[in-house]
Amino acid sequence: MSDKQDAAEGGRMEERLYQNRYQVDEGRPHVKIHPQAEDSPELQALMAICPAGCYRPTENGRVEVVADGCMECGSCRIVCQETGEIEWAYPRGGYGILFKFG
Numbered sequence: 001m002s003d004k005q006d007a008a009e010g011g012r013m014e015e016r017l018y019q020n021r022y023q024v025d026e027g028r029p030h031v032k033i034h035p036q037a038e039d040s041p042e043l044q045a046l047m048a049i050c051p052a053g054c055y056r057p058t059e060n061g062r063v064e065v066v067a068d069g070c071m072e073c074g075s076c077r078i079v080c081q082e083t084g085e086i087e088w089a090y091p092r093g094g095y096g097i098l099f100k101f102g
């Protein structure tokens with residue numbers, strides 16, 4: 001896709017996502033991992049699936065989540081529904097993602 005096409009459609013996805021704002025609820029993450037003996041393939045897949053890039057590998061090869069920037073899409077909750085590794089709730093009122101449209 002050309003830059004002109006990007007601009008005509010409101011910019012590249014990364015640029016459009018950057019317009020959103022996020023209010024961090026310090027010390028009260030709304031997404032948590034319940035670690036198991038090994039990270040399931042489903043949990044590992046979240047490093048590629050999460051549109052906000054909240055999942056990443058640690059130095060020891062495990063998966064961690066930093067929910068700052070979470071878009072509340074619920075994908076991680078659904079993908080790990082069977083494994084029980086994800087605890088998920090909407091952020092408290094006044095916190096979380098603030099979408100900017102247009």
Ligand code: SF4
Nearest residue numbers: 050070071073074076
């Ligand atoms: S709800 Fe969506 S954006 Fe938020 S951590 Fe899960 S997959 Fe990522």
